[in-house]
Amino acid sequence: MTFSPDLVSSPEEHDCDEVFPLVFASSSPGDEHQIRAWVADQKPELNRLLARHGAILFRNFGLENDNDFDKFIKAFGFPNFTYAESLSNAVRQNRTERVFTANEAPSEVSIFLHHEMAQTPVFPSKLFFYCEHAALEGGQTPLCRSDALLKVIEKNQPKFLSKCENLGVRYSNTMPSKNDSESGQGRSWKSTLSVETATQAETKLHALGYSWQWCAGDRLRVTTSVMPAVRTLSDGRRVFFNQLIAAFKGWKTEEGGPNKAITFGDGSVIDDGDMSQVAESAEALTFDMRWETGDAVLVDNFLVMHGRRPFRGTRRVLASLVGNEERKSSGVSNAN
Ligand SMILES: [Fe+2]
Numbered sequence: 121m122t123f124s125p126d127l128v129s130s131p132e133e134h135d136c137d138e139v140f141p142l143v144f145a146s147s148s149p150g151d152e153h154q155i156r157a158w159v160a161d162q163k164p165e166l167n168r169l170l171a172r173h174g175a176i177l178f179r180n181f182g183l184e185n186d187n188d189f190d191k192f193i194k195a196f197g198f199p200n201f202t203y204a205e206s207l208s209n210a211v212r213q214n215r216t217e218r219v220f221t222a223n224e225a226p227s228e229v230s231i232f233l234h235h236e237m238a239q240t241p242v243f244p245s246k247l248f249f250y251c252e253h254a255a256l257e258g259g260q261t262p263l264c265r266s267d268a269l270l271k272v273i274e275k276n277q278p279k280f281l282s283k284c285e286n287l288g289v290r291y292s293n294t295m296p297s298k299n300d301s302e303s304g305q306g307r308s309w310k311s312t313l314s315v316e317t318a319t320q321a322e323t324k325l326h327a328l329g330y331s332w333q334w335c336a337g338d339r340l341r342v343t344t345s346v347m348p349a350v351r352t353l354s355d356g357r358r359v360f361f362n363q364l365i366a367a368f369k370g371w372k373t374e375e376g377g378p379n380k381a382i383t384f385g386d387g388s389v390i391d392d393g394d395m396s397q398v399a400e401s402a403e404a405l406t407f408d409m410r411w412e413t414g415d416a417v418l419v420d421n422f423l424v425m426h427g428r429r430p431f432r433g434t435r436r437v438l439a440s441l442v443g444n445e446e447r448k449s450s451g452v453s454n455a456n
Contacts, residue, residue, distance in 0.1 A: 123150035123158055125181065140265060140407055141175030141417065149182025152191055159195035166196075166418070170246070171355070174424040175263050177409070178416040186215040186438055189250040192416060193218060198246065199443035206441070207240035207312055207328075209293060209305040215438060222249065222439040223428060224301045231428035232366040233264050233402050236421050236441065239291040239344065239363035241328060244441035247419045247426070251411035256433025260408035261417070264425045266359040270350065272401045273360060280394045284349035284362075288385035291347070291367055297338035305371060309340040346385035351422070359423060365402055366427070368395040411437065 125146040150158065159166070170176055183189050200218045212220045223231055237243035249261060273281050293305060300306030315321045321340065325332050329345035351361040364382055368390075371381040382390050408429065409417060419426055421442075428437075 123148070123154035125158065125178070140173055141177050141263060141409065142169055142173050143177045143179060145179040146181055149180060151182065152188070155181055155183075155192060156195040159192070163196060170418060170420050171423075174265050174420045175409075176418045178418070179412065180414065181416065183250060183414050183416055186219050186250075186252065189248070189252075189416060189438060189440070190216045190219050192250075193248050193440050196418075201244040201441035201443040203441070204314060205242075206237060206244075207242060208237055209295070209307050209312060211299050211301045211306045212439075218440045219250075219438050220440070222437040225306075225428075226302060227255075227259075227431050227435065230370070230430055232369040232399075233262060233406070233425040233427045234363050234366035235266065235361050235425050238361055239293075239347070239367065241344075241347075242444070244421050245444050246442035247421055248440040248442070249417045249419070249426075250438045250440075251413055251415045252436040252438055253434050254411045254413045255431035255435035257431060258429050259431030259433075259435040259437075260410050260429045261437070262406045262408050262427045262429060263419065264402050264406045266361055266423060266425055267353075267357045268405050269398075269402050269425075270358050270360040272405070273398060276401065277394060277397060280391070280398075281350070283384060284360075287388070288346040289349045289362060289364060289390070290344050290383050290385055290387070291363060292341065292343040292381055292383075293367075293371055294335060294339050294341040353422060357423075360398075361422060364390070364395065365399050365425070368392075369399060411435075 123146060125144040128143045128145050166176065178192075181192070183192055202218075203212050203214065203220050211224045212222070213224065214220045225231065235243065236247055270281075295309035295312055296306060297308060297310075299308045299311060309321055310316060313321050313324045315324055318334070322332065325342060331343045333341045335341050347362065349360070349362040349364065350358055352358050367381040384390060402425070
């Protein structure tokens, strides 16, 4: 039987001027060789479509487990971005060298919209997700186009946007001494920084340009250097590429409200009202990706934010990250 997935339109209505996400659906599952051949043949077009639209869903391709997903990813030939090397704050477990659990946070926890690792100096260019087991209820992956969001902010909150552009932002978070899988931000400082000792941690933070403070209970509070909050893609589109929404809504600190997690680059306060309005604008633009078991999605991390809705039942979504070797050609530059 031949394997020739069709490009079909999005399964739901949405509020974006591009089709989003694009969907390739197969009438029958393919085997390993058919899928590899199809990806190899379609790769230039898939890259073009991804850069334009931001997300592509692959449905009914016959991906039955983590190994099938791994082979599917390998067929694209993208450079791997390992979780071990990353400064991600989420607790995850590797399944294969390049495939890991998306986030181990409890089912009632919302993972708010974010660009993967945009709060760190190193972030992936793309992400693959794979649904090994769809939740009984909920568990969608919200996807939001950051170019569309930027246009809305520019229209409704021009002063806030120009402060973001001119001042940049800083992120602060406190890392526990041991992995805490009950939190979406529970990765220990040893694991996050890939170190064994406090001295090694400080050496690494210094090299990254972070400031830090040791807290009770062997916890480590860090603040990044100034990071851009708006970036420009190689085709000229501007994107609200940062971690502000997730940090504002999700990073609870013991010291108080979420504003402790984010400031403008000069240390001045980011207004809660402004951030609430940004989060509402993003929500209005968000498409909820409803998973079917076996689905795979490829997301352009420069263009699209993602998150996770709370869920009931068992939900196993796996992820894999693509490295940044293509960054120059795929094109993100600092707008500042
Ligand atoms: Fe993420």
